[in-house]
Amino acid sequence: MKYPMNEEGWWKTIAVGTVLEYLTFLVVPGWLLTGYYVRVMRQRLEGDPEPPSFADPGDLLVDGIKGSVIGTVYGIIPIIAFVVFVLGSISAILNGNFQEGLGSLLTGLVIWFALTALFGYAGSAGLARFAETGSMLSGFSPKLARVLVSGTWFVAWVKVTIVGGIAFAISVVIALIPVVQLITVVVTPVKIKYLGTVFSKQFADAYASIYSA
Numbered sequence: 001m002k003y004p005m006n007e008e009g010w011w012k013t014i015a016v017g018t019v020l021e022y023l024t025f026l027v028v029p030g031w032l033l034t035g036y037y038v039r040v041m042r043q044r045l046e047g048d049p050e051p052p053s054f055a056d057p058g059d060l061l062v063d064g065i066k067g068s069v070i071g072t073v074y075g076i077i078p079i080i081a082f083v084v085f086v087l088g089s090i091s092a093i094l095n096g097n098f099q100e101g102l103g104s105l106l107t108g109l110v111i112w113f114a115l116t117a118l119f120g121y122a123g124s125a126g127l128a129r130f131a132e133t134g135s136m137l138s139g140f141s142p143k144l145a146r147v148l149v150s151g152t153w154f155v156a157w158v159k160v161t162i163v164g165g166i167a168f169a170i171s172v173v174i175a176l177i178p179v180v181q182l183i184t185v186v187v188t189p190v191k192i193k194y195l196g197t198v199f200s201k202q203f204a205d206a207y208a209s210i211y212s213a
Contacts, residue, residue: 014193016054017205021189032057033193034071036066037200041131044204051197067127070139072122078116085111121157122148128207147210156206160199 017036023029032054039052039060054060085108092101125147126139147153171188 013051013053014190017193018189021192028061031064031068032060033064033196034067035062036130037196038063038127039065039196040177041128041204041207042201044201045128045132045208051201067130067134068089070130070136071123073140074119074126078119081108081112081115085109091180117161121154124157124160124203125153125207127205131204132207147207150206150210152206152209156202160202162197164195167191 017033020033020036022171024033036052036054043050043052081135086105087190089101089108092104095101121143125144129141129144130136130139130146132138
């Protein structure tokens, strides 16, 4: 089933997505957004170039929970690395072992960033496969190896990472300027909603390209 976003309804979709961004701390809105991004990828893989609507929120919620589980599983090792290497080093610094703790902290940050990138790279592929099949277990399928070793997927992931990083850096800089903080509060959720949709399309296009080759 497709959930088109026609010209008359586009503003409703953006409005709903923005509200959900504000309410992600309540967990359920975050699941709905994750489900929406899965739907974006699914429709893109089906050949529909238009972003979908938030119709049938029950379907979104189910897909969002499944997608969140996939993301959480891929994120377990980076989280463990953060606790062990980063928080452990900070604890050592606070306990007076400054020089040794600082060295461990820098090493820990490198390890954590590397693992986060590695499992984020694999996790995004897992979400794309889930969007295609609808099966949560497919997000961990050995068949993902074809995607992970593909230059097409690597390029797509690098593009998304760079654009996301730049957008985040700009947001931080703007947030430090008191005069425009109010504008940031209004614009940031819209930006996140827009970037999430674009990134989902980027991954879907790369995934489709790999399997059509």
